[in-house]
Amino acid sequence: MSPLHIQQGSSKHSAYDLRDPHSEVIESHTLAVIVANEPGVLARVIGLFSGRGYNIESLTVAETDHKGHRSRITIVTKGTPAVIEQIKAQLGRIVPVHEVHDLTVEGASVERELALLKVEGKGEARIEALRLAEIFRANVVDSTLGSFVFEITGAPAKIDAFADLMRPLGLSELARTGVAALPRGGAMG
Amino acid sequence: MSQQKTTSQMTGAKMVVQALKDQGVEVVFGYPGGAVLPIYDELFQQNEIRHVLVRHEQGATHMAEGYARSTGKPGVVLVTSGPGATNAVTGITDALMDSIPMIVLSGQVPTFLIGTDGFQEADTVGITRPCTKNNWLVKDPDRLAETIHQAFHVATSGRPGPVLVDIPKDVQFAEGTYTPPQKAKVDHYQPRVKGDIDAITALVEMLEQAERPILYTGGGVINSGPAACQLLVELADATGIPVTSTLMGLGAYPASGKQWIGMLGMHGLYEANMAMHDCDLMINIGARFDDRITGRVNAFSPNSRKAHIDIDPSSINKVIRVDLPILGDVGHVLEDLLRIWKSRGRKTNAEGLVRWWKQIDEWKAVNCLAYKGSESIIKPQLALQRLEALTKGRDRYITTEVGQHQMWAAQYLNFDGPNRWMTSGGLGTMGYGLPASIGVQIAHPDALVINVAGEASWLMNMQEMGTAVQFRTPVKQFILNNERLGMVRQWQQLLHGERYSHSWSESLPDFVKLAEAFGCKGIRAEHPDELDDAIMAMLDYDGPVIFDCLVERHENCLPMIPSGNAHNDMLLPSDDVRGAIKGIGLTLV
Numbered sequence: 150m151s152p153l154h155i156q157q158g159s160s161k162h163s164a165y166d167l168r169d170p171h172s173e174v175i176e177s178h179t180l181a182v183i184v185a186n187e188p189g190v191l192a193r194v195i196g197l198f199s200g201r202g203y204n205i206e207s208l209t210v211a212e213t214d215h216k217g218h219r220s221r222i223t224i225v226t227k228g229t230p231a232v233i234e235q236i237k238a239q240l241g242r243i244v245p246v247h248e249v250h251d252l253t254v255e256g257a258s259v260e261r262e263l264a265l266l267k268v269e270g271k272g273e274a275r276i277e278a279l280r281l282a283e284i285f286r287a288n289v290v291d292s293t294l295g296s297f298v299f300e301i302t303g304a305p306a307k308i309d310a311f312a313d314l315m316r317p318l319g320l321s322e323l324a325r326t327g328v329a330a331l332p333r334g335g336a337m338g
Numbered sequence: 339m340s341q342q343k344t345t346s347q348m349t350g351a352k353m354v355v356q357a358l359k360d361q362g363v364e365v366v367f368g369y370p371g372g373a374v375l376p377i378y379d380e381l382f383q384q385n386e387i388r389h390v391l392v393r394h395e396q397g398a399t400h401m402a403e404g405y406a407r408s409t410g411k412p413g414v415v416l417v418t419s420g421p422g423a424t425n426a427v428t429g430i431t432d433a434l435m436d437s438i439p440m441i442v443l444s445g446q447v448p449t450f451l452i453g454t455d456g457f458q459e460a461d462t463v464g465i466t467r468p469c470t471k472n473n474w475l476v477k478d479p480d481r482l483a484e485t486i487h488q489a490f491h492v493a494t495s496g497r498p499g500p501v502l503v504d505i506p507k508d509v510q511f512a513e514g515t516y517t518p519p520q521k522a523k524v525d526h527y528q529p530r531v532k533g534d535i536d537a538i539t540a541l542v543e544m545l546e547q548a549e550r551p552i553l554y555t556g557g558g559v560i561n562s563g564p565a566a567c568q569l570l571v572e573l574a575d576a577t578g579i580p581v582t583s584t585l586m587g588l589g590a591y592p593a594s595g596k597q598w599i600g601m602l603g604m605h606g607l608y609e610a611n612m613a614m615h616d617c618d619l620m621i622n623i624g625a626r627f628d629d630r631i632t633g634r635v636n637a638f639s640p641n642s643r644k645a646h647i648d649i650d651p652s653s654i655n656k657v658i659r660v661d662l663p664i665l666g667d668v669g670h671v672l673e674d675l676l677r678i679w680k681s682r683g684r685k686t687n688a689e690g691l692v693r694w695w696k697q698i699d700e701w702k703a704v705n706c707l708a709y710k711g712s713e714s715i716i717k718p719q720l721a722l723q724r725l726e727a728l729t730k731g732r733d734r735y736i737t738t739e740v741g742q743h744q745m746w747a748a749q750y751l752n753f754d755g756p757n758r759w760m761t762s763g764g765l766g767t768m769g770y771g772l773p774a775s776i777g778v779q780i781a782h783p784d785a786l787v788i789n790v791a792g793e794a795s796w797l798m799n800m801q802e803m804g805t806a807v808q809f810r811t812p813v814k815q816f817i818l819n820n821e822r823l824g825m826v827r828q829w830q831q832l833l834h835g836e837r838y839s840h841s842w843s844e845s846l847p848d849f850v851k852l853a854e855a856f857g858c859k860g861i862r863a864e865h866p867d868e869l870d871d872a873i874m875a876m877l878d879y880d881g882p883v884i885f886d887c888l889v890e891r892h893e894n895c896l897p898m899i900p901s902g903n904a905h906n907d908m909l910l911p912s913d914d915v916r917g918a919i920k921g922i923g924l925t926l927v
Contacts, residue, residue: 171659185526188475193467200468231655238652244472244492244527 171231177206178233178253179260179330182222185245186212193243194222203228203236207262207305207327219247225328252330260330264308269296270319278318285311296321346517350479351376351510354443357486359386360519363414365405365780366390367398371418372458373445376510390780390809393801395422397773399429400799403438404777407760408735410563412439412493413777419445420458423504424465428767430500431469435764436586437561439498441489442466448508449477462504471499477506479514487522496529497650498561529649533666533674541621541645541662542679548619549690550642550697551579554602554631557586557763558624558648559668560756566669567756570623571595573676576684578691580698582610584625586763589753599698603631604899605745608706608908609698614639615905616697622646624668627657628764629926637904647671706897707749708911716866718743718818718889722750722790725816728873733785735778737761739771739795742824742895747790769798772815776802779811786814786877793819793886794843803856806882814876815884820891821846828894833919849886858882901926 184190191210198205207225212218226236233251240249252258266287268278275297282289282299285307291298301311305328312323348356354377358366365388370378381389392398395417402413413433417426423444433440447456463475472492476482482505489501545551553574559566567590574581574597581591582602591598600607602614611633614620620642625631632638638658645662646654654663664671679685709719736751737760738744744761753759760778762770775789789796796817806813826841853860859879863872863886876883898909902923909918 189463189467189473192464196468231659235652235656238654238656242497242650242652247526 173229175227175229176233176253177225177227178251179258179328180224180226180237180240181248181250181252181330182224182240182246183248184220184222184243185247186218186220187245190220190243190245191222193245194224194240197239197243198226198236201239203232209327209329223328223330250332252332255332257333258330259333260304260328261302262305262308262326262328263300263302264312264323264325265290266299266301266312266315266320267296267322268299268315268319269321271295274318278315281311281314281318287311346515347513348516349376349510350482350505350512350514351380353479353483353514353516354486354505354510355380355384355387356516357483357519358414361487361490362411363387366414366416367392367401367405367777368416369395369398369418369422371422371445373419373422373447373507374416374443374510376507377416377443377445377505389416390776390805392773393804394799395425396428396769397776397799397802397805399426399433399440399442400767400770400773401777401780401802401805402440403429403433403436403770404737404760404774405781406433406438406440406777407774408757408778409781410757412441412490412498415440415442417442417444418458419447419462420460422458423462423502424460427465427469428765430466430502432762432765432767432770433500434469434471436762437498437557438500439493440500441486441493442470442500442502443486444502444504445510446475446504446506449506450508452506462502466502469500470502473502473504475504475506476509479509479512482509482514484517484522487517487519488524490519491522491524492527495527497558530665531649531667531670533647533664533671535674535678537662537664538671538674539678541664542675542682544619544643544645544662545577545579545621545679546682546685547687549687550613550617550694551577551619551621551691552613552617553579553581553591553597553621553623554583554614554625555581555587555590555623556584556625559587559590562624562668564756566667566672567591569669569672569676573672576676577679577686578695579621579686580613580695582606582613584628584631584763585748585761587625588748588759589756592754593752594754599702601748603628604633604901605749605895605897606899607749608704608897608910609701611899611905611908612701613698617642620644622648622660623672624648626653629657632658633899633907634902634904634922639905704910706908706910709893710911712890713866715890716863716869716887718746718820718893719750720866721816721818721863721869721887721889722746724869724873725788725790726751728870728877729786729788733782734758735760735775735782735785735787737771737774737778737787737789739789739791739798740766740768741792741795742820742828742893743790743792743795743818745825745895746818751790768795770795772796772799772813773802773805775813775815776806776809776811779806779813780809783811787811788814788816791815791817792824793817793821793846793849794823797847800852803853803858803882803884807857810881812879812881812883815882816876816887817849817885818887818889819846819849820889820893822891824893825895827892829919831892831894832900832915833917833924836916849884853884856882856884858884860884860886862886862888864888
């Protein structure tokens with residue numbers, strides 16, 4: 150779907166989406182924005198959010214199609230349904246933006262984030278950290294006698310939970326990539 | 339083949355000029371400087387494109403806006419790097435707010451100096467990113483021509499707007515391959531122009547049944563072109579639906595037309611605002627529910643169903659939630675709308691419309707533009723009424739500055755066609771009118787072009803009188819001089835207890851002597867008795883005129899929807915205005 154053909158109030162076009170367009174409830178939405186990979190596009194997208202007072206909860210960007218000069222920006226944003234619709238329309242009219250997809254309403258999607266956590270400690274705490282990492286299927290990617298760096302992939306909530314557990318065990322540094330997301334099933338409509 | 343290849347090889351500077359020619363550009367408004375000298379050298383060596391030397395880059399942008407708004411063609415601006423580009427920012431923002439197609443070409447320091455804080459270096463694409471539809475920094479001469487063609491395409495397609503192409507000086511000198519317009523890739527940006535037929539049919543059904551319908555039209559009708567304006571006239575006249583318009587849309591439906599009920603909004607007519615408030619079907623055609631129009635949003639036209647025709651998806655449901663959005667170009671949508679309405683038997687709710695017009699006529703009887711006349715002082719309203727009467731029937735274009743005079747001009751001057759009214763609506767840029775009038779006159783050398791101004795706004799870009807004289811544009815600067823920042827003073831009276839903080843100008847220039855200093859004609863009118871003769875002298879003079887019309891200093895611009903009020907809660911000339919803005923309105927502008 151071209152961004153310029155975004156149906157306003159996309160709720161109207163789905164039998165399953167019962168969102169109230171007048172709702173004041175703040176929703177979190179994950180948007181996939183396919184852009185031409187040219188200078189300044191990311192600045193334009195970010196500038197739109199700051200200039201118009203929208204929230205960015207998470208943002209990831211990288212080239213995904215070298216030959217086609219396309220990058221994919223994944224944005225997690227929050228707002229009322231009306232604000233979310235406005236954000237999509239505003240994104241859609243940026244000239245180098247090719248597609249805007251609201252993964253939250255366009256059907257099921259998977260969201261993953263990668264995080265690196267440095268945990269420093271000795272003795273029991275160190276063993277406990279390692280044990281918990283195993284439960285969370287985190288990998289050890291670096292270790293010294295006094296520290297580990299864990300690599301964990303998962304939904305943001307899983308990373309939050311893991312980080313919360315590591316904190317009392319000596320979490321000293323945390324780096325997160327932000328959310329990458331794809332719709333489940335076949336190609337996007 | 340091989341010869342063709344060699345002729346398409348040229349310097350970046352030559353490509354710029356070639357691209358402008360291939361885009362049909364006739365005039366460029368600009369100011370030279372170090373980073374655009376190669377382009378100026380190419381301009382020097384040709385005769386197809388005319389260059390208008392401005393006195394300040396902001397002037398160039400407003401001239402381009404005046405040119406664009408009065409012709410429907412894009413305006414082109416050429417400025418140097420650094421201060422040249424930053425001076426253009428106000429005009430670029432103005433064009434963005436009012437959807438004016440404009441192409442700004444800016445010089446930049448050579449690529450190898452970018453990022454070193456070089457002399458006259460500024461991050462031009464960074465600075466102009468939020469105030470352009472799109473902008474480009476071109477580092478590869480082979481991409482230069484294509485980028486300029488794309489810039490024209492983007493500026494003029496969909497909802498028009500300003501674009502900027504930043505060209506480093508070494509790219510202007512470098513050789514590259516010229517890409518002609520036909521070969522430039524523009525397929526990605528193709529905004530949809532046809533409206534959804536089901537939605538248009540739904541609107542026809544609503545229109546057939548409505549008892550109190552209203553057409554609320556905006557600048558989008560004018561941007562869509564003369565054909566769209568003609569379709570609007572046909573729709574309104576055939577259905578008998580009243581038409582009101584925003585400031586930007588004046589002239590799309592003729593003021594002399596039967597269905598016209600005047601401008602709406604903060605300083606709109608009582609009958610137009612009351613009709614907006616009480617209608618049962620509002621058809622927004624190419625307008626955007628601006629805050630000058632809506633008044634208090636939660637009291638905006640509470641009992642109507644609303645349809646919105648707009649080419650920009652982001653305009654829909656941005657401020658006012660509508661019941662029926664139609665995405666598309668006004669002209670295309672109106673064409674389909676009329677066709678469907680006719681094929682269904684040209685139905686309207688005739689009985690309802692009769693009652694509706696009866697109601698509107700009662701509102702009209704309030705005579706909201708009445709004002710107290712004076713024997714000794716020129717009332718600004720009178721000055722405009724006389725200007726209107728004495729220029730009636732002439733090939734006339736009006737530009738304005740921003741403030742009270744602008745609103746009075748909108749209220750008291752009548753426009754019977756599109757592209758005749760150039761004003762800074764969205765951004766409200768003082769200093770717009772004088773350069774805009776020059777841009778209009780450049781496009782229409784034989785027409786009567788008048789800038790209705792306030793003395794404070796006019797001073798903001800008065801250096802452009804030099805441009806007017808140099809290029810022999812006989813623009814008439816009709817200055818309503820109240821020695822005040824009139825609108826600021828009015829608001830201070832309305833909400834700041836008549837404490838007139840810094841809203842008057844001392845040591846104003848003698849405008850007649852100023853005119854002489856610029857080498858044009860100055861005329862002063864101080865008394866109502868001499869007004870007509872003075873205006874005739876201005877109209878008869880074959881050259882630029884600065885007309886200093888001394889008017890009542892503390893006249894208020896009414897009627898008015900005080901900020902924070904609803905449409906049906908207007909201040910009329912008979913009301914006491916002191917402390918009229920209250921509550922939430924105090925925080926609004």
